[in-house]
Amino acid sequence: MTGKAMEQTARSQALVLLEQAHIQLSESEKASLDVIDFGLGDIGRYGVQLIEYVNNDRYCARQLVFLPYQTIPEHMHPPVGEDPGKVETFRVVWGSVLAYTEQGEQSGQRSARLAEEDEAYFHARHEIPLEAGEQCTIGGNQFHWFQAGERGAVVIEFSSPARDRFDRFRDPRVVRETGAAGSGKEQP
Template identity: 45%
Template sequence: MKQHINQLLSESGIVLTPAEIDNLECADFGLKDFVSIGLIVHTYINTSRYCAKELILLPHQTCPEHRHPNRGAEPGKQETFRCRYGLVSLFVEGNPTLHCKITPPRNGEEYYSVFNEIVLKPGEQYTIMPNIKHWFQAHENGAVVSEFSSHSDDASDIFTDPRINRFSFLR
């Protein structure tokens, strides 16, 4: 898997140090089906004001449906995804797309409820406002997506699938 991750990063033009690659977060969301439902994350910075990450997805890998709710009087996370490599289908609330290019993974497809599909190509970006349900999946070559956001607080994320544990990682 490390070789595949390095290949995706190389294709995207994103350069991480060997130490950063060794410390990538490989989230399996507690579903033990990482190749299908998972996410590889490198966090550059996460302060009370802003956050920057690289999201690396293997071919057809899905980050499951979730939202970033308000945290008390503070709005939830607002994030902009910019595709660096591959194609990624981002699904958000709104009118469902009639002929989606991607379908939810079979393991828990009943927990996907938003089907307004935005296909991001390299150089394209989309901003997700706070508290909006969304999920995303790489196409056949995998994808690398840069995320720029307000403060990231994974503990406050609400996933549609009650089985999900955001803090479950591959070792």
Template identity: 40%
Template sequence: MIQLEEFKEVCQKSIEMIEASGLLLTAEDKEKMTAADFGLSQIKKEGVQILTMFQTNRIAGKILVLLPYQTEPEHWHPTVGDDPGKEEVIRAISGDLYFYIPGESTIEKGFIVEGKEDCYTMRNEVHLKPGDQLVLPAGTKHWFQAGEKGAVMYSFSTTVTDLNDQFTDPNIIRETVIEGEPSKAY
């Protein structure tokens, strides 16, 4: 659960980071900015801010923002019915961005969230600089983290089934509940 004031704060900071990266946002875009705390109630530590630019039945484009040292928890996009799962392309726009995917342990710049060693099992670090991109095939377990400047990135994907995402951390709740706002989940 996240407090309404903190939700507004992280969304506003994310809008500022997007605009500082050189992307133009409309008033409508700014209204669509949201945040996910994954039910962990530590949004600035484990969470992500999301602006959905477009979403159809087949493709989606989002801008994802991580505040300085913020981490999106380890997850994967599973098969859903006949769909093999969401395939995703991440393209770094600004800041320090570190992705962790299957492979040899090369973690150097990032860090495991304290006390969560069992929840962050992927340790193959991929440092994305602005303009770099990473393709995540469906079902690929991954997590990502920002460095001291935070990070702004594009996420282009096949069908969005985010509410079906699976997480390594058993305490995660996919829907974010905002305290202080009448029964609205994000």
């Protein structure tokens, strides 16, 4: 399957999950749904689909859609100028997500599924299982990552301003400024 075909499949699946979650979107919001693969070329494993409702110098709100077992690679939002790093709250509205942070007790085991060749890029092991109606807040300048459960997930993100181009990823293969088909948009 080509990059364009994978992107279209992920977009279609994300719209189905949004409908199952009873998220009402305008046609322009549906059209703005961005498919992000972090430059890794495996959207089923690593990626997220998102709609950015607002991102200004005071706050950001985004709708995130995860396909089943889809993972956002481990990353952090470092300080930028006077900003101590993006603080974000993730609230699951449908499905389930495993959040992993460096803050809190670090377990030797985890429930998330990772390919053996990718283990070296996932260090945060404080596991926070989130079901619909649950949320967690992650402070700035802290490595963290997410993986959806078997049905996927729909999540709303509320945060301080997103400055995605400054994010740091553990995996050096991650490319920050393209979606699955090279959209040129920034990624979460």
